[in-house]
Amino acid sequence: MATDTVVVGPDAYGNEAYKRLYEELLFDVGKLAAFEKSYIYLEPKYPLFVVSVRMKARPSAKTIGKVASTRSERDIIYVSISDEMYAPGILQALWNRYGRDNVQQIDRLDISVRGAKNSFEVDDIEVESQDQPVQEVLAALYRVLPEGIRNRRTRSEKDVITVAATEEKTTPYMLEMMDKIHTGMLNGGEIDV
Amino acid sequence: MYEVIMYDGGIYRSDELFELIEDVGGVVLLKNRSSQMLTVTMSIPSEDRAVVEALCKDIGGQVKEVPLAGTEIAVVGPTLGRHHMPHPICDIAEYLRRCGAVTVVMGLARGRGKNTAQINLEESSIIGEYDACVFMLGNFKSCVETKADMLLRKINVPTVLVCGPAPEGVEETCDAIVSGVGRKASRMREPADRAKLEEVADRIEEILADKKKSLEEDPPFVHPSEIKALLENYEPIDMCLRPAPIVMHLDGLRIKISYDEYSEEIGNMLVYGRRLADVCEITPSKINDSSMLIRIKSRAQVAYEDSLRAKQ
DSSP: OOOEEEEEOSOHHHHHHHHHHHHHHHHHTTOGGGEEEEEEEEETTTTEEEEEEEESSOOOOEEHHHHEEEEEETTEEEEEESOGGGHHHHHHHHHHHHOGGGEEEEETTEEEEESOSOHHHHHTOEEEOSHHHHHHHHHHHHHHSOTTOOEEEEEEETTEEEEEEESSOOOHHHHHHHHHHHHHHHTTSOOOO | OEEEEEEEEESTTHHHHHHHHHHTTOEEEEEEEETTEEEEEEEEEGGGHHHHHHHHHHTTOEEEEOTTTTOEEEEEESOSSTTTSTTHHHHHHHHHHHTTOEEEEEEOTTOOSSSSOOOOHHHHHHHTTSSEEEEEOOSOHHHHHHHHHHHGGGOOSOEEEEESSOOSSOGGGOSEEEESOOSOSSOSOSHHHHHHHHHHHHHHHHHHHHHHHHHHHSOBSSOHHHHHHHHTTOHHHHTOOSSSSEEEOSSEEEEOSOHHHHHHHHHTOEETTEEHHHHEEEEEOSSOTTOEEEEEOBHHHHHHHHHHHHHO
């Protein structure tokens, strides 16, 4: 779990416990390795929880060309999937574009496609949007936040995602804290709260 | 003097064990069969323990100490959500089960949040049906203190609060506190975690010992195991497929058959020449109508009611 996680807050026990909890949960859902730095601000008095993460790279949209290799033989395009995680998405995208009759899954990782002009056309088909990894990160962060802290605000800019959550009203102080932490993470992670 | 022990082994030759328990004048408190495995919690005379242990060994099983046998304990979390329910609660429930208790895991409907958490009358009444309660809270001291005050005050059975930091000012709301657990995302497998599980079981044992002591001052009219022996051969209970259809409490029993259908028949059964309904309070469980509670009246209470009847 080699990642830089900083937890700040007035409750020393809670900070330590939440750091462990955060790293374990994010590791379990396979997202921890994607983060360069995580900053967690915990103020149970209000309660206010701010979690900000800077990703190693802003996720980009995934096309078939990035997760599979394609080749053309006569009028058939053969797709060999290299990352099985995207296999259902590739099949769905090809069905949507060329129809079920023209797309056949030959075996687990091989698909044949009729009706495509060339392999470049198949390579450019999007299987995962740019937003999906961000949504997955948010879902993982929501898993860390306490269950009753339902009033949540989210900011996502460049490679930084910040979530601030409280139980009832969001006050200007809370938004200010969120802004300070988010800006600090965008500027390299030096935050003084 | 009777001792409570647990046999843990296979079902092979288990009929010999049941015969021996009967021969020495013991009682089977709980019998759980899972596939070919069997656990039997029994109460036997101390002088016959060696004989029973020898037979258990002979038929390939183990004998374990079960300090919490004959009790039913609720392990309660703020909600059933994944933030509150898994790991510590399940691990505590399982550990208490290994100590001989019958445990249930429960979550509150609106227990989440710091300022919005609440427990309603139905929930506190359900928890009140158990011998004791383990209440699990989280990692922040101020949250634990606020929620303990809001939730635990309404629970009327001996309660152990299990939480992360050591809270202050909540001693009046519960009977014991075990700190150093809190919300966790992994199983309690490490030596330090196992020590905490032992600590929870020890605290439960202590508070139940206090409850037993107060019961001894004016003991129940009959021991729950005697009513259990009476009900065991009652056909609806014998045919009941639910695990542990009779669960013993310190001052009574939980019977997992319909109250509406069978309470009258059970009430008319005789124990020491008296109707069961005269020496016990038979009530439907608050959970649903498919189980009922039998609370045995104390000797003084029965004598008082007898004297009232005599006057009439």
